Amino acid sequence: MAFSINGQLQKAAEEKRNREYEVSLVEALKNSYRDIQEIEIDSSGYSVPPGDWSCFIKLTFSDGEVVQYGLGHSLSDTINRSGVVNTAESEILSSHFGSTGGNVRVIFSDGKESVE
Structure with missing residues (x-):
C-alpha cells in the first residue's frame, strides 16, 4: 500500500512539474513568435527526472501555417526559438x-485545453 501511495505521489509531482514547464513554454513561445x-x-x-525537459509541439499560426518540432525548455527561458527543424520549418x-x-x-500533453 505504501508503494502505491508513494507511486501516486511521485506521479502527481511529475504531472505538476510537467504542467509548470508547459505553461512556461507557452509564455516563451508567445514571446518568440507572432x-x-x-x-x-x-x-x-x-x-531522468528532474533532468532535461523536452517535448514535441505543434504551432498553428493565424495565416494557416503549421510547424511541428521537438525542443527543450528551461523555466528561466522567456523566449524559446530553439528546436530541431528542417529548412522549410x-x-x-x-x-x-x-x-x-x-x-x-493551448492543448497540453495531458489532453486538457486552455486559453493562455
Whole structure:
C-alpha cells in the first residue's frame, strides 16, 4: 500500500512539474513568435527526472501555417526559438519572429485545453 501511495505521489509531482514547464513554454513561445493561434504540446517529460525537459509541439499560426518540432525548455527561458527543424520549418518560424499578445488556444500533453 505504501508503494502505491508513494507511486501516486511521485506521479502527481511529475504531472505538476510537467504542467509548470508547459505553461512556461507557452509564455516563451508567445514571446518568440507572432500570430500564434494554437499550441499543442505532446510527449513532454524529463530525460531522468528532474533532468532535461523536452517535448514535441505543434504551432498553428493565424495565416494557416503549421510547424511541428521537438525542443527543450528551461523555466528561466522567456523566449524559446530553439528546436530541431528542417529548412522549410525554419523559414516558417523565422517569418513569424515577434510576439503574440492575444489569447492562444493551448492543448497540453495531458489532453486538457486552455486559453493562455
